[in-house]
Amino acid sequence: MNRISETDLILNADGSVYHLNLLPGDVAGTVITVGDPDRVGEVSKYFDHIELKKSKREFTTHTGTVGGKRLTVLSTGIGTDNIDIVMNELDALVNIDLSTRQPKKEIKSLDIVRIGTSGAIQADIPVDSLLVSEMAFGMDTLMHYYQQRLSAVEQQLINEFKAALPGIHPFTPYVASADRSLIGLLAKGLPQGITISAPGFYAPQGREVRAKLATAGLMEAIQRFSLGTQHITNLEMETAGIYGMASILGHRAISFNVILANRITQQFSMQPQQIIDASIRQVLERLTVLK
Ligand SMILES: O=P(O)(O)O[C@H]1O[C@H](CO)[C@@H](O)[C@H]1O
Numbered sequence: 001m002n003r004i005s006e007t008d009l010i011l012n013a014d015g016s017v018y019h020l021n022l023l024p025g026d027v028a029g030t031v032i033t034v035g036d037p038d039r040v041g042e043v044s045k046y047f048d049h050i051e052l053k054k055s056k057r058e059f060t061t062h063t064g065t066v067g068g069k070r071l072t073v074l075s076t077g078i079g080t081d082n083i084d085i086v087m088n089e090l091d092a093l094v095n096i097d098l099s100t101r102q103p104k105k106e107i108k109s110l111d112i113v114r115i116g117t118s119g120a121i122q123a124d125i126p127v128d129s130l131l132v133s134e135m136a137f138g139m140d141t142l143m144h145y146y147q148q149r150l151s152a153v154e155q156q157l158i159n160e161f162k163a164a165l166p167g168i169h170p171f172t173p174y175v176a177s178a179d180r181s182l183i184g185l186l187a188k189g190l191p192q193g194i195t196i197s198a199p200g201f202y203a204p205q206g207r208e209v210r211a212k213l214a215t216a217g218l219m220e221a222i223q224r225f226s227l228g229t230q231h232i233t234n235l236e237m238e239t240a241g242i243y244g245m246a247s248i249l250g251h252r253a254i255s256f257n258v259i260l261a262n263r264i265t266q267q268f269s270m271q272p273q274q275i276i277d278a279s280i281r282q283v284l285e286r287l288t289v290l291k
């Protein structure tokens with residue numbers, strides 16, 4: 001195997017990975033990702049013990065333990081361009097020998113659990129509820145730059161999307177899925193859906209403030225889209241990238257969406273911080289089943 005060069009994988013002077021600023025021992029086998037750096041402390045305040053706090057740019061990391069289980073919570077910032085960095089650098093921390101710059105013989109699989117906020121696009125999904133992304137459409141371009149092997153269902157989803165929105169959506173999205181075993185372990189009793197990870201918060205999620213939307217009817221067409229009985233349930237900005245990168249690198253990923261807005265009923269949560277806090281507690285409780 002070729003040595004990975006100094007410009008393909010950049011390390012800081014202390015040997016830490018370039019953006020996350022972390023060393024291999026800093027990361028637990030289960031990593032909770034959140035978008036907002038301020039949410040990292042909102043998760044780690046429930047840790048019994050915090051062993052590490054590091055920060056660089058939008059990437060804040062706390063590692064500690066809850067009930068004897070070691071956990072890392074890490075902020076990704078907004079968008080899948082950051083997810084490209086987070087997933088590659090997390091993977092390098094566990095699967096590349098940073099001194100020899102060679103991939104390790106035994107490849108390790110991380111459990112990556114996103115706790116993010118999201119807007120629902122079906123009227124019957126209540127504001128303040130928690131929803132798990134079973135699959136996700138990436139409306140950005142990240143996974144088009146990687147070799148991605150699609151399952152039959154993922155390919156069908158792309159085909160159906162192209163057929164249902166001809167000339168309405170400007171390009172073909174990519175699709176990626178949650179890890180089935182994590183869905184089985186962590187999602188019991190929660191609604192599941194198909195998430196759209198959008199490359200922006202405003203027009204890419206159908207919001208018109210002053211700048212005009214290029215395509216009338218795009219959000220309505222997305223809302224109507226179905227694969228059998230499944231619909232697109234919600235919009236956010238990272239899940240498809242996390243699922244796509246986890247799948248090609250051999251990690252398990254699952255994304256929990258705290259529904260703060262319903263775009264159809266035009267409601268926004270009256271108590272977002274309390275709802276996010278309750279969701280964090282619920283997800284931490286669910287994580288106790290992981291080894
Ligand atoms: O609450 P987080 O995790 O940041 O997630 C959602 O909120 C941000 C937009 O406000 C985007 O990152 C979107 O995915």
Ligand SMILES: O=c1cc[nH]c(=O)[nH]1
Binds near residue numbers: 118120261
């Ligand atoms: O509507 C929403 C709410 C949270 N995050 C998003 O990306 N969209």
